[in-house]
Amino acid sequence: MKPAHKLLFVLCPMLVFGFIYYSSGKLHSYVWGQKPHKDVEPTVKVIKVTSHTSKSTVSQEPVVDGAVSAGRIVGSGTASLQRVHSGQHANPSSYFGRPVFDKQGFLVHLDAKLPPELLYKYGNLSEGACKPGYAAAKMTAIYPKFSKPATMFLDRNFKRLAKVINYLPPFGFRTQERIIDFILTATKNYGLGPDLDRLSCKRCIIVGNGGVLSNKSLGSRIDEYDVVVRLNEAPVTGYTRDVGSKTTLRITYPEGAIQKTERYEKDSLFVFSAFKPLDFKWLRQMVLKEKLQGTEGFWKSVARNVPRDPSEIRILNPYFIQEAAFQFIGLPQNNGLMGKGNIPTLGTVAITMALHNCDEVAVAGFGYDMNMPHAPLHYYETVKMSAIKESWTHNISKEKEFLRKLVKSNVITDLTNGI
Ligand SMILES: *[C@@H]1O[C@H](CO)[C@@H](O)[C@H](O)[C@H]1NC(C)=O
Ligand SMILES: *[C@@H]1O[C@H](CO)[C@@H](O)[C@H](O)[C@H]1NC(C)=O
Ligand SMILES: *[C@@H]1O[C@H](CO)[C@@H](O)[C@H](O)[C@H]1NC(C)=O
Numbered sequence: 511m512k513p514a515h516k517l518l519f520v521l522c523p524m525l526v527f528g529f530i531y532y533s534s535g536k537l538h539s540y541v542w543g544q545k546p547h548k549d550v551e552p553t554v555k556v557i558k559v560t561s562h563t564s565k566s567t568v569s570q571e572p573v574v575d576g577a578v579s580a581g582r583i584v585g586s587g588t589a590s591l592q593r594v595h596s597g598q599h600a601n602p603s604s605y606f607g608r609p610v611f612d613k614q615g616f617l618v619h620l621d622a623k624l625p626p627e628l629l630y631k632y633g634n635l636s637e638g639a640c641k642p643g644y645a646a647a648k649m650t651a652i653y654p655k656f657s658k659p660a661t662m663f664l665d666r667n668f669k670r671l672a673k674v675i676n677y678l679p680p681f682g683f684r685t686q687e688r689i690i691d692f693i694l695t696a697t698k699n700y701g702l703g704p705d706l707d708r709l710s711c712k713r714c715i716i717v718g719n720g721g722v723l724s725n726k727s728l729g730s731r732i733d734e735y736d737v738v739v740r741l742n743e744a745p746v747t748g749y750t751r752d753v754g755s756k757t758t759l760r761i762t763y764p765e766g767a768i769q770k771t772e773r774y775e776k777d778s779l780f781v782f783s784a785f786k787p788l789d790f791k792w793l794r795q796m797v798l799k800e801k802l803q804g805t806e807g808f809w810k811s812v813a814r815n816v817p818r819d820p821s822e823i824r825i826l827n828p829y830f831i832q833e834a835a836f837q838f839i840g841l842p843q844n845n846g847l848m849g850k851g852n853i854p855t856l857g858t859v860a861i862t863m864a865l866h867n868c869d870e871v872a873v874a875g876f877g878y879d880m881n882m883p884h885a886p887l888h889y890y891e892t893v894k895m896s897a898i899k900e901s902w903t904h905n906i907s908k909e910k911e912f913l914r915k916l917v918k919s920n921v922i923t924d925l926t927n928g929i
Pocket of ligand 2: 721724725886
């Protein structure tokens with residue numbers, strides 16, 4: 511090698527390293543130089559506090575977390591930092607013009623205003639008319655991941671439902687395909703019925719079982735809805751002034767099913783929601799009017815006879831349990847298996863179903879006021895609120911956070927203001 515070449519050979523790498531060293535120093539001092547790292551922390555905290563004081567029902571660590579956001583704040587310069595520090599920024603959901611979402615994917619700053627495109631869409635409707643697509647549109651506005659199509663009940667094509675095919679009950683129907691096939695062959699009906707299926711705009715109400723329904727005389731308002739959904743054994747007879755008399759469908763799991771055959775109301779659908787594999791076996795026996803073989807495996811006594819024609823029986827799409835648990839509420843995934851605190855309550859499952867299948871959604875009889883321990887827990891029993899126990903299966907407080915988002919942003923209307 512010639513000496514000149516040797517020199518180049520040594521100089522080139524030196525130049526390269528020199529440049530890298532120089533430029534990294536520059537970058538470093540540009541980003542962190544003026545604002546030492548410790549200043550970033552309080553900034554993030556200020557944002558969190560703002561979101562909490564605005565009383566939105568945000569989960570614990572919602573707004574800005576991780577180095578990406580911190581980097582963004584620093585990168586966007588000291589002007590915005592100052593603004594954040596002095597608390598002039600009123601809207602925590604759109605720092606620096608970007609909407610902020612919580613861990614579940616809900617907009618952090620919720621409000622009840624109608625977006626301009628919906629104002630236009632519903633502008634010509636007369637006062638009080640049913641607004642087509644309203645609940646789903648409002649849901650999408652606060653939760654952009656929402657996708658409306660999801661059939662209410664399983665039909666003969668259920669094996670094509672990609673989202674549920676790989677989950678065991680309650681989040682799907684894996685291992686139960688044959689028995690479901692068998693049941694659906696017997697029921698032969700998979701919709702709400704011709705009159706309701708034809709409606710171009712459906713209003714649904716989910717009637718919860720809460721004591722908040724008592725003495726509010728909401729019965730006639732509830733009966734005005736096109737679809738009235740009731741849960742488990744919640745009675746109608748004797749309570750119609752407060753809870754109405756119409757039942758379009760009653761969603762039930764075996765332990766919650768009405769046991770006195772005379773209490774089943776005519777003209778309502780028996781909608782089955784499975785939480786464990788054994789539940790499907792129970793349903794097959796009910797459909798076939800077989801004698802129930804023992805009640806082992808159920809956590810309380812179950813109905814031995816459902817006085818319903820197979821054509822009045824439906825199976826609720828288990829996707830609503832899965833979506834409510836893992837996406838809306840954010841309960842533990844537990845590898846897709848049932849586990850501690852990861853089962854949504856039937857009421858929230860019903861609301862999830864309605865978001866996909868109704869144009870407007872209302873609820874009544876939801877929520878417990880823990881400040882009133884002596885108020886009745888259910889509208890039909892004398893059991894007091896104070897009797898409510900820490901549940902192994904449900905996470906009531908996390909579930910309530912989700913429901914409050916829906917109420918706060920007017921996705922659903924809460925007639926009894928309990929949520
Ligand atoms: C509302 O009515 C006006 C006047 O008839 C019409 O021009 C407009 O297109 C209508 N808007 C919608 C969303 O139907
Ligand atoms: C409802 O009204 C009845 C009769 O006035 C009363 O006995 C009952 O305690 C009330 N229930 C609630 C929850 O306020
Ligand atoms: C409910 O969720 C919260 C927050 O994730 C958790 O701390 C609590 O232990 C959960 N409760 C139950 C009963 O699983």
